[in-house]
Amino acid sequence: MPIANHHSAVPVTVDADKCIADKGCTVCIDVCPLDVLWIDESTGKAHMKYDECWYCMPCEADCPTDAVTVNIPYLLR
Amino acid sequence: MNVFHDPELRELAERLASPDPGLRRVAVLDLVDCPEPEAVTLLIQALRDPDPQVRQEAAKVVDEFESEDMADALIAALNDSDEVVRNAAAHALSDLKDPAAAKPLLAALEESRDPFVVAGILRALKPLREPAAREPALARLEAGDATIRREAVGLLGWLKEERNLPALIQRARDDDDAEVRRAAVGALVYAEPDSVAEALRQVVSDPHWQVRAEAMNSIAKLNHQDSLPLLIEATRDSTWQVREKAADAIGKLGRVEGIPALGECSRDAMSNLRKAAIGALGAIAHEQCRPYIQTALDDPDPDVRKLARWAQSKLSAA
Numbered sequence: 001m002p003i004a005n006h007h008s009a010v011p012v013t014v015d016a017d018k019c020i021a022d023k024g025c026t027v028c029i030d031v032c033p034l035d036v037l038w039i040d041e042s043t044g045k046a047h048m049k050y051d052e053c054w055y056c057m058p059c060e061a062d063c064p065t066d067a068v069t070v071n072i073p074y075l076l077r
Numbered sequence: 078m079n080v081f082h083d084p085e086l087r088e089l090a091e092r093l094a095s096p097d098p099g100l101r102r103v104a105v106l107d108l109v110d111c112p113e114p115e116a117v118t119l120l121i122q123a124l125r126d127p128d129p130q131v132r133q134e135a136a137k138v139v140d141e142f143e144s145e146d147m148a149d150a151l152i153a154a155l156n157d158s159d160e161v162v163r164n165a166a167a168h169a170l171s172d173l174k175d176p177a178a179a180k181p182l183l184a185a186l187e188e189s190r191d192p193f194v195v196a197g198i199l200r201a202l203k204p205l206r207e208p209a210a211r212e213p214a215l216a217r218l219e220a221g222d223a224t225i226r227r228e229a230v231g232l233l234g235w236l237k238e239e240r241n242l243p244a245l246i247q248r249a250r251d252d253d254d255a256e257v258r259r260a261a262v263g264a265l266v267y268a269e270p271d272s273v274a275e276a277l278r279q280v281v282s283d284p285h286w287q288v289r290a291e292a293m294n295s296i297a298k299l300n301h302q303d304s305l306p307l308l309i310e311a312t313r314d315s316t317w318q319v320r321e322k323a324a325d326a327i328g329k330l331g332r333v334e335g336i337p338a339l340g341e342c343s344r345d346a347m348s349n350l351r352k353a354a355i356g357a358l359g360a361i362a363h364e365q366c367r368p369y370i371q372t373a374l375d376d377p378d379p380d381v382r383k384l385a386r387w388a389q390s391k392l393s394a395a
Contacts, residue, residue: 023099024092025106064106064134 001036001050010048011071012037012059018067019045028059028068083113093119098128105134109141117142121150124166129159136165140172148178152185155194167197171204179207186213192222199228203235211236218244223254230257234264242268246276255285262291270301281307286316293322297329305332312338317347324350328357336361340369348378355381359388362395 014028021029022044029037029046036050037059046068055076060068081087089111092104105123108116120142123135136154139147151173154166170178179202186198199217202210210232217229230248233241242265249261262280265273273295280292293311296304308330311323324342327335335357342354355373358366370392373385 020099020103023097024103027106064102 001052003050009071010051011053011055011073012048013069013071014046014048015067015069016043016045018065020065020067021046025064027062027064031058031062081113081115083115085111086113086115086119089116089119093122098126098131101126101128101131102134105131105138108135109138114143114146117146121147124150124154124162129162132157133159133161136162139165139169148173148175148181152178152181155185155197156189156191160193163191163194163197167194167201170197170201173201174204176205176207179205179209183207183209183213192220192225195220196222196224196228199225199232203228203232206235206237208236208238211238211241215241215244218248223252223257226252226254226257227260230260230264234260234267237267239268242272246273249276249280249288255283255288258283258285258288259291262288262295266295266298268299270299271303273299274301274303277301277304278307281311286314286319289314289316289319290322293319293326297322297326300330302330302332305330305334309335309338312342317345317350320345321347321350321353324353324357328353328360331361333361333363333365336363336365336369339366343369343373348376348381351376351378351381352384355384355388359384359391362388362391364392367392 021039029039033056034052034054036048036052037046038049039045040047055070055072057070060070081090089104089108093101095101101123108119120135120139123131126132126135139151151166151170154162157163157166170182182198182202186195189195189198195217199214214229214232217225220226220229226248230245233245245261245264249258249265252258252261258280265276277292277296281289283289289311293308296308308323308326312320314320314323320342324339327339339354339357342350343358345351351373355370358369366388370385370388373381374389376382376385
């Protein structure tokens with residue numbers, strides 16, 4: 001899996017203002033079957049570390065604060 | 078603060094006592110995964126949290142815990158300022174089915190003015206089949222809010238008392254709200270069939286199709302043989318859902334006189350209705366059904382064909 005170490009558009013975006021990962025929440029990280037969501041050490045918020053996604057949606061659906069958005073590519077919609 | 082022996086609980090209790098509501102909220106999220114039965118005391122604490130988001134989070138997970146341990150907290154939560162919390166509390170209370178909860182629920186009903194809360198309490202009282210709930214429920218049949226009337230009708234239906242029938246019949250016929258009428262028609266099924274026959278005869282011409290469909294269901298459940306002409310007429314209803322329920326009901330009554338009407342339905346454009354008709358013809362399993370069942374063996378809908386084969390086997394067994 002390629003590591004996304006420079007900023008680019010990834011399918012899963014997290015609204016840092018809403019995200020409560022810094023309070024200890026790990027819901028999206030726990031539900032992700034690909035383990036591509038991690039906590040950003042600098043902000044304490046969740047982010048997509050690896051640019052891989054099955055678009056399975058639990059991260060968006062289960063987020064207690066509705067901070068996660070999964071952008072499904074047009075051809076998959 | 079309670080002292081817990083389990084280290085996981087102790088840690089959660091500390092986080093739930095944190096001054097930061099965000100931390101408390103996340104602690105509630107983790108509480109769900111805690112297998113210890115004492116976790117429920119922490120959940121009760123969270124249901125009383127000053128922060129509405131913590132209470133909301135706690136309310137979302139009340140289903141995961143044994144409700145009887147938190148009946149009091151849930152009843153208190155029925156008056157929460159937050160609607161999500163109130164809704165979850167009413168929902169959890171209706172799962173409770175603990176006769177001991179009846180008293181506090183009735184007391185809460187007395188106190189409550191908010192339509193949403195009143196409806197939730199009535200819904201929670203319903204499965205308890207508490208005779209003392211009769212009077213307050215009858216009073217709520219006149220409530221301005223339709224959801225309250227609907228829940229009151231449901232509660233009276235569950236009580237299955239002969240003397241409540243006139244009130245239920247009145248709701249089934251005259252309520253302004255279709256959903257209340259539908260619930261009332263559905264609630265009549267505990268009656269002596271002849272005592273509600275007249276009411277059913279009136280509601281089968283209700284302007285709302287769901288009420289008519291429910292009336293078909295009720296006739297089938299009551300097994301009211303004298304209502305067969307109503308059912309046959311309803312197989313020509315303008316709404317196919319009503320025709321479908323009527324066909325079902327004729328099958329349940331098992332009456333040979335209904336076969337021509339069912340045959341008509343078995344040629345309907347709506348495949349769900351054809352399915353119901355063939356199912357009913359199979360249930361009657363009379364020689365007169367054979368031509369319709371035979372035709373249905375070549376129906377374009379596979380479900381209808383499947384049912385036709387079953388009906389055919391019923392015929393040859395009969």
